[in-house]
Amino acid sequence: LFRGMSQNIKVVVRVRPSQGDRCIECDGASKTLVLPRVRQQYLFDGVCDEKVTQQEVFEVVEPLINTFLDGYNATIFAYGQTGSGKTHTMGSAATSADEHSEEAGILPRVIQQIFPRLAEREQESGSAVEMVVSFLEIYNEELVDLLSDSTAIRVVEDPRTKAIALLGATEERVGSAQEAFAYLEQGSYNRRVASTSMNATSSRSHAIFTLSLVQRGSSETEEAKSSKFHFVDLAGSERAKRTQATGARMREGCNINAGLLALSHVISALTSDHVTHVPYRDSKLTRLLQDSLGGNSSTVMIACVSGSDDDFAETRNTLQYASRARNIKNTPVVNKAGTLEQRNASLLRQNEQLLRQVEMLRSGSAESQLVLDLQAEVAEWKQRCLAEKERANRIVEAQFDAAAEQVVAAGEKFAVVHTPRSGARIKREVAEPAPEVEPSSDAPGAPETTAARRSMLHEMMEGLEPQLDELEASGLDVEHDPRLVELLEQSAAAHQKHSAARSSAACADRDIASYQSMLLGSQQRLTQTEEAASSVA
Numbered sequence: 001l002f003r004g005m006s007q008n009i010k011v012v013v014r015v016r017p018s019q020g021d022r023c024i025e026c027d028g029a030s031k032t033l034v035l036p037r038v039r040q041q042y043l044f045d046g047v048c049d050e051k052v053t054q055q056e057v058f059e060v061v062e063p064l065i066n067t068f069l070d071g072y073n074a075t076i077f078a079y080g081q082t083g084s085g086k087t088h089t090m091g092s093a094a095t096s097a098d099e100h101s102e103e104a105g106i107l108p109r110v111i112q113q114i115f116p117r118l119a120e121r122e123q124e125s126g127s128a129v130e131m132v133v134s135f136l137e138i139y140n141e142e143l144v145d146l147l148s149d150s151t152a153i154r155v156v157e158d159p160r161t162k163a164i165a166l167l168g169a170t171e172e173r174v175g176s177a178q179e180a181f182a183y184l185e186q187g188s189y190n191r192r193v194a195s196t197s198m199n200a201t202s203s204r205s206h207a208i209f210t211l212s213l214v215q216r217g218s219s220e221t222e223e224a225k226s227s228k229f230h231f232v233d234l235a236g237s238e239r240a241k242r243t244q245a246t247g248a249r250m251r252e253g254c255n256i257n258a259g260l261l262a263l264s265h266v267i268s269a270l271t272s273d274h275v276t277h278v279p280y281r282d283s284k285l286t287r288l289l290q291d292s293l294g295g296n297s298s299t300v301m302i303a304c305v306s307g308s309d310d311d312f313a314e315t316r317n318t319l320q321y322a323s324r325a326r327n328i329k330n331t332p333v334v335n336k337a338g339t340l341e342q343r344n345a346s347l348l349r350q351n352e353q354l355l356r357q358v359e360m361l362r363s364g365s366a367e368s369q370l371v372l373d374l375q376a377e378v379a380e381w382k383q384r385c386l387a388e389k390e391r392a393n394r395i396v397e398a399q400f401d402a403a404a405e406q407v408v409a410a411g412e413k414f415a416v417v418h419t420p421r422s423g424a425r426i427k428r429e430v431a432e433p434a435p436e437v438e439p440s441s442d443a444p445g446a447p448e449t450t451a452a453r454r455s456m457l458h459e460m461m462e463g464l465e466p467q468l469d470e471l472e473a474s475g476l477d478v479e480h481d482p483r484l485v486e487l488l489e490q491s492a493a494a495h496q497k498h499s500a501a502r503s504s505a506a507c508a509d510r511d512i513a514s515y516q517s518m519l520l521g522s523q524q525r526l527t528q529t530e531e532a533a534s535s536v537a
Contacts, residue, residue: 009293010300011326012046012060013319016085018308023315028052035316042319044326050307054102057089058109060300064229065113067298068213069121071225071334075232075292076106079260079321080304081314082236082243083198089302092207092233095185096178106302107209107231111180114211114229121215128216132171133180135187138284139205140255145170146187146207155287163335164290171212184209194252196243204252206259206285207233223336230292234260234285237314259285264321270294271327298332301325 013033015026025034026049033042046060064074078086087093091105098104099112115131122129135146136153143153148170156165174180192204211229237260238253262283269275270293280290292299303322305315 006329006331007298009325009328009330010045011303011322012048012057012300013042013044013303013305013322014048014052014057014085014089015050015305015307017050018306018311021309022307023309023312024305024307033319035312035319037312038316040316040319042323044303044322054089054091054105055109057302058106061106061302062113064298064300065110065117067332068211068227068229069114069117071215071227071336072332073228073230073291073297073335075230075289075297075299076302077230077232077234077289077292077299078302078304079234080236080318081306081311082196082202082238084236084304084306084311084314084318086236086302086304087201087203087233089304090231090233092184092209092231093188093191094181095188096181099177099181107184108181110229110231111177111184115175115177115180118213125217127222130173130214130216131175131180132173132212133183134166134169134171134210134212135183135207136166136169136210137191137205137207138259138288139192140252141259141284143169143284144205146190147172147183155284163296164288166288180211192252194249196238196249198238198243202243203233203235204249204256206235206256208288209233226335230297232289232292234263237317239314259283262286263289266293267321267325267328270329271324293330294328295330296333296335297330299328299330 015024015033023035023037025036026047027033028047028049031044031047033044033047034040048057048060061076064076068074076090078090080086087105088103089105091098091107091109094104094108098108101108118129118131121127133147137144137146143155143166145153145168153166153168156167157163158165172179172183174183187207187209191207193201194204196202209231212226213228214224214226216224235256237257243249243253262279263286265279265282266286266289269278278294280286286293291297301322303318305311305318307315
């Protein structure tokens, strides 16, 4: 069910028990849901009504366990409005006391099943296995390690396999279900929760619990396999009007909704026939789920909804969201890590590289190899930034030159016609300038639309009007008055300087951000080299 060259994401809907009038009708046999109020019907891969038990929900996703043990990546993530039962379904807040409870969610039941099955396979094949766990949360768009105090966690992409990995995240080795439960309980205790008017224990962050497995063959010719099983408990979408959140709770809700909005954009892009770019980098959440959505993973989405008529709008949005996600295609493959001979050769190459770096560090010639490479890389980026800055400056200068010419032309018209009635006509003509070439959206600080340029000219003319009115009232010959010419020239020059300064400031901000990022990467690479050198020494 969950393996093949290409497969759609499986979507299962679970309806939470509710009181009062109902807004939804379920049919588990036909796997359909109906919203009678709007006469809409949805078809999914599974429908669990209010009477479905936790065990029955687990049985829907149970095939993913063997998929994971066979070397494929797997993901289960729960989505829905706040208070719809996502954490209860996933079991991400379970403790060791819930290990054998009938109310245990998917994650505790997977942990119970996975270790006995892994032991059987290990005994049959004679392979060596290693299981590690990690537990993270995304709180206010920041990655937080729930198993330690580590804050320096970065999302990176393997340039060879394109797989997403986390640098700096704590990974704890586990050999039994009890050890895995201990880390699950520790991370759940550290996860941020708070009370709102819709949920007394509302999750204020997205949580990701990951099991990582490496299986090494007993013979030198047998390839090793590695796989990951992600359990993603998304924070619920919120409406401040209903949660009555204020202060920190409102800021948390805004960040939660921003991450879910980015996720919806990714889903829309993956299911569109016309979109070629998928915005995975718009949020930490979508970046972490890149393999699970349209990548190398067997994925099941559990959409949790409320059947209450009060929650109709949120329920309808969740069903539409889940219906689109069902069209996403993934391509799961076995993650092979090479034979024993290949792994040994790779380790030997890495060891040789470290030894060379140690010798370079000891002899003081490391700068010629490492530092100079980094300096060349920084110089290349600097040249690119400068080229982009010059291009943006040329675009902005051209735009404001055209604006200054229009202001001067308007001033010349005013100098020829003296009457207030004609002056009003001139102001109308200036308010509707001739069409210009649209500026590039890449130019920082440049007006992006004709309406924006028109507004800019309005502001410039409003600054000129009092002084022009003074000239007209004085009875001077404004047609040849040098004060008017000087005034217009000063105005155009001032706006041009302002534009150049604003453009330079924007480019400088981008340069600083790029240089800081490259400097951080350089420092981390040098730190890793020094640590490796010290360990080898």
